Amino acid sequence: MMNTLLEVSGVSVTFDGFRAINNLSIQFAEAELRAIIGPNGAGKTTFMDIVTGKTKPDEGRVIWGERNISLLGLSESDIAIQGIGRKFQKPTVFEAQTVRQNLAMALKNPRSPFAVLMHKRTQANAARIDAIAEQIGLLDSLTRIAGELSHGQKQWLEIGMLLAQEPRLLLIDEPAAGMTAEEREKTTDILREAARTRAVVVVEHDMEFVRRLGCKVTVLHEGAVLAEGSLDSVTANQKVIDVYLGREHA
Amino acid sequence: MRHSFIAQNPSVLWFLLALSLFTLGVTVLSEAAGVAVISTSFVKTLGKTLCLCLIAVAMDVVWGYCGILSLGHFAFFGLGGYAIGMWLMYARTEAIVLDALAQQPLPPTPQEVSDAIGNQIFGVVGSSEFPWIWAFADTLYLQLLMIVVIPGLLALVFGWLAFRSRVTGVYLSILTQAMTLALSLYLFQNDSGLRGNNGLSGLQNIPGYEDTSQAVISIVFLWASALALGAGYVFFAWVVSGKMGSVIKGIRDNEARVRFLGYRVESYKLFIFTITAIVSAIAGALYYPQAGIINPGEIAPIASIYLAVWVAIGGRGRLYGAVIGAAFVSLLSSWFTGGGAPAVPLGFYTIQWTDWWLVLLGLSFVAVTLFFPKGIGGLFDYLVRKP
Numbered sequence: 278m279m280n281t282l283l284e285v286s287g288v289s290v291t292f293d294g295f296r297a298i299n300n301l302s303i304q305f306a307e308a309e310l311r312a313i314i315g316p317n318g319a320g321k322t323t324f325m326d327i328v329t330g331k332t333k334p335d336e337g338r339v340i341w342g343e344r345n346i347s348l349l350g351l352s353e354s355d356i357a358i359q360g361i362g363r364k365f366q367k368p369t370v371f372e373a374q375t376v377r378q379n380l381a382m383a384l385k386n387p388r389s390p391f392a393v394l395m396h397k398r399t400q401a402n403a404a405r406i407d408a409i410a411e412q413i414g415l416l417d418s419l420t421r422i423a424g425e426l427s428h429g430q431k432q433w434l435e436i437g438m439l440l441a442q443e444p445r446l447l448l449i450d451e452p453a454a455g456m457t458a459e460e461r462e463k464t465t466d467i468l469r470e471a472a473r474t475r476a477v478v479v480v481e482h483d484m485e486f487v488r489r490l491g492c493k494v495t496v497l498h499e500g501a502v503l504a505e506g507s508l509d510s511v512t513a514n515q516k517v518i519d520v521y522l523g524r525e526h527a
Numbered sequence: 528m529r530h531s532f533i534a535q536n537p538s539v540l541w542f543l544l545a546l547s548l549f550t551l552g553v554t555v556l557s558e559a560a561g562v563a564v565i566s567t568s569f570v571k572t573l574g575k576t577l578c579l580c581l582i583a584v585a586m587d588v589v590w591g592y593c594g595i596l597s598l599g600h601f602a603f604f605g606l607g608g609y610a611i612g613m614w615l616m617y618a619r620t621e622a623i624v625l626d627a628l629a630q631q632p633l634p635p636t637p638q639e640v641s642d643a644i645g646n647q648i649f650g651v652v653g654s655s656e657f658p659w660i661w662a663f664a665d666t667l668y669l670q671l672l673m674i675v676v677i678p679g680l681l682a683l684v685f686g687w688l689a690f691r692s693r694v695t696g697v698y699l700s701i702l703t704q705a706m707t708l709a710l711s712l713y714l715f716q717n718d719s720g721l722r723g724n725n726g727l728s729g730l731q732n733i734p735g736y737e738d739t740s741q742a743v744i745s746i747v748f749l750w751a752s753a754l755a756l757g758a759g760y761v762f763f764a765w766v767v768s769g770k771m772g773s774v775i776k777g778i779r780d781n782e783a784r785v786r787f788l789g790y791r792v793e794s795y796k797l798f799i800f801t802i803t804a805i806v807s808a809i810a811g812a813l814y815y816p817q818a819g820i821i822n823p824g825e826i827a828p829i830a831s832i833y834l835a836v837w838v839a840i841g842g843r844g845r846l847y848g849a850v851i852g853a854a855f856v857s858l859l860s861s862w863f864t865g866g867g868a869p870a871v872p873l874g875f876y877t878i879q880w881t882d883w884w885l886v887l888l889g890l891s892f893v894a895v896t897l898f899f900p901k902g903i904g905g906l907f908d909y910l911v912r913k914p
Contacts, residue, residue: 357789
């Protein structure tokens with residue numbers, strides 16, 4: 278039995294009468310790769326917003342780690358410090374700064390203003406930045422301004438920034454969007470590698486990409502879990518077929 | 528580390544060099560040096576300009592780097608001026624009163640001295656009592672401390688309330704305008720304890736140096752202002768060059784993303800807001816002894832808006848841009864409004880620059896924003912090619 282890292286139970290949230298998340302319960306283990314799929318409006322992004330502290334749910338619990346900390350009372354930055362990293366759908370890197378500065382900012386180090394003000398470059402930090410840059414294939418681009426990177430490179434830089442944070446749980450929103458086939462393959466490798474030592478949760482529309490990840494899949498529908506299991510088992514599930522086909526025919 | 532900081536920021540060295548040459552040049556050509564090419568009043572104008580450059584550098588850090596468009600930093604500038612002004616006025620009045628009382632056959636009691644000083648200072652607002660805020664006014668070092676403590680505390684409390692509630696963008700700008708307006712209106716009242724609309728005056732007379740000519744005093748203040756500007760420039764260049772600069776530029780460009788990296792954005796904003804407020808106050812404390820008078824009109828909302836205009840015209844996000852903008856626009860402004868610019872006769876109408884300068888300034892602000900978002904400082908990009 279694997280240790281539960283994050284436990285979401287009975288969570289509901291309503292926006293102006295629309296129930297975006299409806300009594301959702303979901304768990305993630307210490308080191309696993311998980312894909313979350315579901316049609317538009319299934320609540321995938323809202324689920325991430327709740328876990329990362331951007332949205333406060335109306336009811337339910339979000340429990341984190343061995344010490345069973347409730348994440349609901351924490352701010353976004355405190356949740357990030359707890360060890361939850363998040364990648365947005367649109368690549369959001371700091372375009373005015375270099376790749377190295379982006380990674381240095383993300384690197385796991387003290388986050389208080391005073392510590393940051395007195396921060397000095399060290400060999401150890403430089404080595405960590407190089408290692409991550411190598412992993413995401415941007416070692417040659419460390420001095421480039423992030424705004425000049427291609428779309429795929431920005432996505433990787435953002436994943437690299439997440440890795441630099443050394444989170445225990447990585448939430449990744451549609452990493453393959455807008456990528457070429459080659460870039461997708463590389464992204465798959467990076468995510469699988471990352472999932473060996475931590476929990477990686479990928480929200481994705483693209484079934485082909487999910488298949489390549491080769492991991493457990495959770496299907497969300499109308500803010501609740503519809504099915505869970507291997508990709509083959511969930512795609513054979515009649516309820517899932519109805520939801521997807523129903524959408525397509527609509 | 529020092530070496531690498533200068534190596535990475537060559538503009539700091541150039542700036543310090545230019546500032547030193549400027550200060551030396553003005554000194555050599557001043558009345559104090561016996562040459563009098565530059566009049567004492569113009570030396571004061573230049574000294575004041577250096578103080579304005581310092582607050583512009585602070586404004587550039589808070590706005591150009593951290594993305595907080597504060598339209599209230601002149602409130603801190605004014606508070607710094609009031610803080611030093613209280614001591615200047617108290618100490619000078621005390622000297623005059625002691626002189627006058629010395630003529631009496633009986634030596635005056637401390638109470639009589641205090642009453643007489645109070646009468647002198649507050650007679651103009653129909654009072655003779657010392658308000659409690661003058662408690663430290665008789666002690667120079669305490670009042671010097673107040674220059675940083677009072678504006679620092681105001682910035683800390685205001686910033687804490689505003690940033691904690693996640694007030695951003697134009698709403699924050701409006702709040703800062705409200706702050707400076709409220710402070711200005713409060714100080715306009717006669718019972719505010721700071722002489723209402725009369726403000727504090729005679730600040731150019733430095734107690735204990737009554738025999739020193741204004742020509743010499745003006746040079747001393749020019750040097751002090753230059754020193755403060757140089758130190759402030761190096762300090763802020765250091766702040767924005769390292770990882771702190773990275774984080775605050777990140778906050779400017781995408782606040783939410785910085786939060787998800789685990790940085791407490793509010794603490795950073797508060798830190799930057801407060802240190803820039805303190806530096807603004809120091810600039811004000813050096814400015815008003817050169818101006819000679821401070822009144823609540825100085826911290827009217829428009830002053831802080833001008834400050835933003837200087838920084839925008841000079842070029843946001845580069846410290847020398849702020850210096851250029853403040854120096855250029857404020858000197859030009861005193862030339863135009865002081866009647867230095869010749870009127871332009873158009874036949875049917877004559878353009879008097881005292882009336883039309885603000886229109887010209889407004890147009891240039893719009894033009895810079897639309898066509899030269901990098902400001903005057905952006906011209907340096909053409910001169911210095913980045914490798």
